[in-house]
Each structure stands twice: as structure tokens, then as C-alpha cells.
Amino acid sequence: MSTATEIRLASRPVGAPTLDDFSIVDVERPEPGEGGVLVRNLVLSVDPYMRMRMSEAKAYAPPFEVGKVMPGGAIGEVIESRSAAFAKGEVVLHSAGWRSHAAVPAEQAVKIDTDAAPLTAYLGVLGLTGLTAYAGLIEAQFEEGDTVFVSGAAGAVGSVVGQLAKLRGAKRVIGSAGSADKVAHLVDELGFDAAFNYKDGPVAEQLAAAAPDGIDVYFENVGGEHLEAAIDALNRNGRIAYCGVISQYNATEPVPGPRNMIKVLHQRLTIRGFLVGDHTALRPQFLAEIAPLVKQGKLRYRETIVDGLRNAPQAFLDLLEGANTGKMLVRL
Amino acid sequence: MSTATEIRLASRPVGAPTLDDFSIVDVERPEPGEGGVLVRNLVLSVDPYMRMRMSEAKAYAPPFEVGKVMPGGAIGEVIESRSAAFAKGEVVLHSAGWRSHAAVPAEQAVKIDTDAAPLTAYLGVLGLTGLTAYAGLIEAQFEEGDTVFVSGAAGAVGSVVGQLAKLRGAKRVIGSAGSADKVAHLVDELGFDAAFNYKDGPVAEQLAAAAPDGIDVYFENVGGEHLEAAIDALNRNGRIAYCGVISQYNATEPVPGPRNMIKVLHQRLTIRGFLVGDHTALRPQFLAEIAPLVKQGKLRYRETIVDGLRNAPQAFLDLLEGANTGKMLVRL
Known part of the structure; x- marks a missing residue:
């Protein structure tokens, strides 16, 4: 047998x-x-x-x-x-x-x-994680000239989000990650304009320092403190692609929500949840754009x-x- | 003088x-x-x-x-x-x-x-409050057949939202208000399918009872407990028109946020803040649709x-x- x-x-x-x-x-x-x-x-x-x-x-x-x-x-x-x-x-x-x-x-x-x-x-990068990044930038109505913040930026999804935004003409791309090595990787190898270790201090303060003119798009992979900080940093008509909240999957009690939801009104924000499974029809156009970038070493x-x-x-x-x-x- | x-x-x-x-x-x-x-x-x-x-x-x-x-x-x-x-x-x-x-x-x-x-x-009804209701239903991508929940439903904006949704073919319109008289007004005079007094018990429970098949659109006028309850009740691809949060304008401390934001992901929700001042270009089409309805007594x-x-x-x-x-x- x-x-x-x-x-x-x-x-x-x-x-x-x-x-x-x-x-x-x-x-x-x-x-x-x-x-x-x-x-x-x-x-x-x-x-x-x-x-x-x-x-x-x-x-x-x-x-x-x-x-x-x-x-x-x-x-x-x-x-x-x-x-x-x-x-x-x-x-x-x-x-x-x-x-x-x-x-x-x-x-x-x-x-x-x-x-x-x-x-x-x-x-x-050419699979569902890459497609998640690709679909999320569409959901967030990313446009050239936007400043983008992505949490969990050294992860499989986040690293594609940041690089793709940059390749498509983002004004500035900022990432958060959980170690100094990851932060260095984002800036030195993936071309992020700024990155910070969320364990080093309050996310809101670090984000404000990294994005003095605010952000236009937030790509959510983490949740909790990151979400509240991003809502505070978003400029008028800002958009959140709500992709995942890894900080909360193990929660056994309801987790605190963002205390600044009123900013959604003041700044006319859009928070949009999405799941890659709803966007598999994008796969051909995704591969047509991404595979050459990977092959050419532009998307690492x-x-x-x-x-x-x-x-x-x-x-x-x-x-x-x-x-x-x-x-x-x-x-x- | x-x-x-x-x-x-x-x-x-x-x-x-x-x-x-x-x-x-x-x-x-x-x-x-x-x-x-x-x-x-x-x-x-x-x-x-x-x-x-x-x-x-x-x-x-x-x-x-x-x-x-x-x-x-x-x-x-x-x-x-x-x-x-x-x-x-x-x-x-x-x-x-x-x-x-x-x-x-x-x-x-x-x-x-x-x-x-x-x-x-x-x-x-023909002024900015009516236009707010009108613009909010657009922002919420309201469609015929949707079940709509509106908080502060007996207010100037909420009462137009509910009636207009109903006139445009909503499957079911549910309102919350703060007194038995207002609840009766919504159902008996404005044609809401269901309404409840949020002071009578938890909003989540009353909403679940009023919307056994969930809701597709939530029109937010109140905030706090109402928002969390609505997020729980929203069906897949549900939308929130985030118009105002009257329960929070007097707050002197940060207010608790919705503890169920993960539902934004699970149900692919969209939360969209808007201000009527951004939508004054809608005024001609708004008046063309609404003024006759008011004149005919269809929109009270x-x-x-x-x-x-x-x-x-x-x-x-x-x-x-x-x-x-x-x-x-x-x-x-």
C-alpha cells in the first residue's frame, strides 16, 4: 500500500x-x-x-x-x-x-x-495574493498621484500593493510592518517612500510623520489601531480598501472599533470591504499586467x-x- | 433708527x-x-x-x-x-x-x-434636507428591491429617505425613532413597513426583528449603537450612506466605534460618508422628481x-x- x-x-x-x-x-x-x-x-x-x-x-x-x-x-x-x-x-x-x-x-x-x-x-505574486492586491487597488479607486498607506506591507499582499501603487504613479507609498528588517526591506528593496515598525510607537504618530500631507488610500490588512490611525490621516474623499484584519482573527471578544468614525463624514471617506473570490474575473488582465513586471524584476x-x-x-x-x-x- | x-x-x-x-x-x-x-x-x-x-x-x-x-x-x-x-x-x-x-x-x-x-x-423637503436624502440614496447605490433601514427616521432627512426609497420600489423600509408617537407616524402616515423606538430596547434586537431577511442599505443619521446594529444586519454587498451622527455631536471624549468592523470584510460592505454641499449639482433633477411627489401628496x-x-x-x-x-x- x-x-x-x-x-x-x-x-x-x-x-x-x-x-x-x-x-x-x-x-x-x-x-x-x-x-x-x-x-x-x-x-x-x-x-x-x-x-x-x-x-x-x-x-x-x-x-x-x-x-x-x-x-x-x-x-x-x-x-x-x-x-x-x-x-x-x-x-x-x-x-x-x-x-x-x-x-x-x-x-x-x-x-x-x-x-x-x-x-x-x-x-x-501571480496567484490569489497578487490578485488580492490588484483587486484592492481597484476597489480603492486608486489613481495616479495618490498617497497610499498599506499595513502589513511586508506581507504577501501588502508588498504587491505598495509596489504596484508606486509603479502606477502613486505620489508616495508608506508601509507599516512589525520589525526593523521588514521596514528596511520595504524601503531598500521594494521602493516604498517610507515605512515604520508599528511596534516602535503609536501608529497614528508614526503615520503622521511619514505622511505629512495625509493619505488618499489606505489598504487595510491589520485592523485595530491601524484603522483608526488611517481614518485620521485620510484626506478628503479618501478610500479604504478593507482587505483583512490579521490583528483580530484570534479575538475571543468583540474588538474595539475606530473611535473616529465621524471623520468618515467630515472627510467624505469610503470604506469598502472586498474578498478576492468576488474578483477572479480580473485574473486575465491581472496576469497581463503583473507577469511582465515580475519577469522584468520591476515587481519584486x-x-x-x-x-x-x-x-x-x-x-x-x-x-x-x-x-x-x-x-x-x-x-x- | x-x-x-x-x-x-x-x-x-x-x-x-x-x-x-x-x-x-x-x-x-x-x-x-x-x-x-x-x-x-x-x-x-x-x-x-x-x-x-x-x-x-x-x-x-x-x-x-x-x-x-x-x-x-x-x-x-x-x-x-x-x-x-x-x-x-x-x-x-x-x-x-x-x-x-x-x-x-x-x-x-x-x-x-x-x-x-x-x-x-x-x-x-424641497431644500437641503430633502436634497440630503436624495443624494444619500445615490451614494448608497439604492436599487429597487433593496431593504432599507434609516435611523432618525422621523427627522427631516430620515422621513424623506424612507418615503423616497419606498416610492422607488424598496422591498421593505424600516425606521428607528425616539418615541412611540414618531414610530406611529412613520408607519401610519409615511408608509414605512416597520419602525421601532430605539429607547425600547437594544437596537440590534429590534432591527433583527423588523428585518428578518437583513438589510441592504443603511442610512446613518444617528451613530453609535445604531451603526453597530446596522453593520450586523447588512446583507452581502450592503451599503451605508453615512450622513450624520446626531448621537455623537455633543461628545467630549472619543466615542466607542463599531466592534464588528470585520463584517465589512465578511459581507463586502461599503461605508460612504457624504455631505450635501458636494452634491448641489443634483438640485435640478432632485426638484424635478421630488416637487411633483410633494404636490401630489405622495411624499409627505x-x-x-x-x-x-x-x-x-x-x-x-x-x-x-x-x-x-x-x-x-x-x-x-
Whole structure:
């Protein structure tokens, strides 16, 4: 019997997840279904949104099921094919999640061109995280000349937001991150005009210093203090792309809201929540714009890669603590 | 010497304004300027937004000046004219505020057709409050079939919002107000599908009962508990027209924000602040749609009229406490 390994959600975390919320199980290797493929995974994605869906309450989609494999984006090699559309040896993207082998229906697998870009890019800058950044700038009605502030700027989404805004003619791009190294990375390597470590002092003060003329767009990845500071800094007709709030996913009690909502009125602000899943139709135009920028080295990205499927739970916990720079991935 | 009377902002209120924050002063009657008119006021408007501008901090516009006449919408009769555009006896709308007589430059006076509608309507349903409702429904991207919740629904703006939404095909219109009489008025006279007294219990519970299928649009006039409840009730792609927050204008400390902002993400909500002053270009289309509805009795309005210029400060204080149904006006 050939074996495979799966990582399952063992229990719903209360507050910060722990390793005990996952179980690692050896199982019989699956067979490809009629018209499907068997994929041996090469790399998989851990993402902040997964924390929301580990809780019982419905977030934007049904919660992950306890006892089932953790879903999520992954890339692997076809090792058996019962589909005319896929040949053995081809590399595909799918969302069957944290497992060594996945039986994937043909319609849920997307062929990846590993000559055009490194395959890991398809889980990051050229994947849903890149598309999230791309869609968010549209939702925020970003325009040339805007000053943009992005929180979690050294993360997979934030780093694309900042660079893309800059490439498209932002007047000034400011990022926040959680370490001096990340701040240096933003300014020295990604071309941010300014960046600060939110652990160094109040966000409002650091943002005001970095954006003396205020901001026009805020790309929200963090929540809490960041949101309140951004609302205070936004200029008239400012816009917030409300993408995620990683600081709040572990909350067990209602979190304080921004105390300055009246500024939404005074400054005619727009706060707009969005989810990348509603914007997948943008993918062709997204790839047409972004892939060349990546290839030319104009849009840079980093990855934090952890080796070994069994380390995926720890990688995920580390991601929630901000241990990553750029996309957090697990290589099998 | 002919005299006139002015009501001035005597001091900036801290918390709830009091009568001591105003002074009533008899002055020499003004002369019309070159090319202007002298207006004897007949009726003037007191509005919640005035409270924001009585504070020192800049809100959306510079604060009212201490020692100066309270600005605001007013209607009066031309008693002297030095303008070819205006004849003695004509009735004009202007914004020279709380005074018995106003010298108004011609370009700041607008002739009122008192045959088309009662003149007080031009300070309410056909004036800036009506236009606020009209613009807010546009900002909220209201569509036929939406369920709409409006707070402060018995007020000048809220009562137009609810009726207009209903006339345009809302599936369901729900209002909140601060007394049983107002609630009855909304349902029995204005055609709201449901209404509740926010003082009777938690807004979230009353709203959930009134909107079992959730809401699509929230028109914000109140703030605080109302906003949090509305965010919880909004369906996917729901929209908030953030028009005013009367519950917070007297706040001396930062007010708690909505603790459920994560719903903005889960439900892809849009919160949009707006000010009627940015939307005056809508006035022709607004009047073309609304004036006939008012004339035909399809769009009803109430006024709470206080007699005597000297009672304007008390009328304003009462307005902030919710003593009015419909537009609060002072008749001279």
C-alpha cells in the first residue's frame, strides 16, 4: 500500500491556534477519480484568511470542517492522470490543501507554466495574493498621484500593493510592518517612500510623520489601531480598501472599533470591504499586467519557505505572528 | 433708527449646548449692499450639522465664529432691493442665518416660488434636507428591491429617505425613532413597513426583528449603537450612506466605534460618508422628481415650528434632543 499524509483541522482554536488544533495523519494514497488526476504536492500556501474559517461562526464562507483536511492553495505534479486534459509530469495549481497527495477533478486543476515564472510565484505574486492586491487597488479607486498607506506591507499582499501603487504613479507609498528588517526591506528593496515598525510607537504618530500631507488610500490588512490611525490621516474623499484584519482573527471578544468614525463624514471617506473570490474575473488582465513586471524584476517578491508538510501547522502559526516576509509557503 | 435682532454664538459649547452659548442682540437694521437686497426673515432652519460647526475643531468646514451670527438657511421677504434681479415683496432663500433682517448679496439669494409649494418646504423637503436624502440614496447605490433601514427616521432627512426609497420600489423600509408617537407616524402616515423606538430596547434586537431577511442599505443619521446594529444586519454587498451622527455631536471624549468592523470584510460592505454641499449639482433633477411627489401628496412631510426668533436657541437645543418630528423651523 502506498501512503500519503494529510493535515487535518483537529479542533476549532479559541484565540491563537496551537499545534494541538491540527492532526497529522498517514492515510492510504488516494486514487484519481474518473476524469481526474492524482497530484503529488510540491508546495502549499498558508494564509491569514484560513484563521477566520477555522472558527465555528460563518465568516464570508462556511467554516472549515473539523476532522477534514485543511483546504488551501497548493501546487503539485500530476503523477497519474485519468483526464485527457492533463499529462503525467505536468504541474498544476489546485485548492485541495494540506496533504502530500491529492485526487483532483480536472475542472479544479489549473496548469502552471513553470517556464514563465517559478512555480511558487503562482501561489503568491501571480496567484490569489497578487490578485488580492490588484483587486484592492481597484476597489480603492486608486489613481495616479495618490498617497497610499498599506499595513502589513511586508506581507504577501501588502508588498504587491505598495509596489504596484508606486509603479502606477502613486505620489508616495508608506508601509507599516512589525520589525526593523521588514521596514528596511520595504524601503531598500521594494521602493516604498517610507515605512515604520508599528511596534516602535503609536501608529497614528508614526503615520503622521511619514505622511505629512495625509493619505488618499489606505489598504487595510491589520485592523485595530491601524484603522483608526488611517481614518485620521485620510484626506478628503479618501478610500479604504478593507482587505483583512490579521490583528483580530484570534479575538475571543468583540474588538474595539475606530473611535473616529465621524471623520468618515467630515472627510467624505469610503470604506469598502472586498474578498478576492468576488474578483477572479480580473485574473486575465491581472496576469497581463503583473507577469511582465515580475519577469522584468520591476515587481519584486520574497518568500518565506518552510520545509516539510508536517511543519505546515507551525508555519501557519508563525504567519499569524508575522514571522514571514512576503509569501509564507510550505515546500514538500 | 430701525432695529433688527441677531442671535450670535456666544461661546463654544462643551458637551450639550445651553442657552448661555447664544446671545440675543438688538442692532441697527442693516442696509442692503450695492447690488444686494435687504431681507426680512420669515422662517429659519435649525439643523443638527450646526452643532458640529459650533466646536473649535474643524469638522468638514471651518467652525462658526464666536461673536458672529449663527449662519444657516432662512427664507424672507425682500423689503429693499438694490438689485435688478429682485423686486420688493419677492421671497428669497439665503443662508445668512439667525437674524430678523439680512443684507444679502444678489448672488447669495434664490427666489422661491411660493405658489408651487409652501415656503417652509424650501427649507425642508424641497431644500437641503430633502436634497440630503436624495443624494444619500445615490451614494448608497439604492436599487429597487433593496431593504432599507434609516435611523432618525422621523427627522427631516430620515422621513424623506424612507418615503423616497419606498416610492422607488424598496422591498421593505424600516425606521428607528425616539418615541412611540414618531414610530406611529412613520408607519401610519409615511408608509414605512416597520419602525421601532430605539429607547425600547437594544437596537440590534429590534432591527433583527423588523428585518428578518437583513438589510441592504443603511442610512446613518444617528451613530453609535445604531451603526453597530446596522453593520450586523447588512446583507452581502450592503451599503451605508453615512450622513450624520446626531448621537455623537455633543461628545467630549472619543466615542466607542463599531466592534464588528470585520463584517465589512465578511459581507463586502461599503461605508460612504457624504455631505450635501458636494452634491448641489443634483438640485435640478432632485426638484424635478421630488416637487411633483410633494404636490401630489405622495411624499409627505411634517414640520415642528417654533414661533419667535428669540426661541431659536431653544429650538436648536430641542432638536438635538429629538423633540421634533420632521423639519424643525423657527417662524419669525
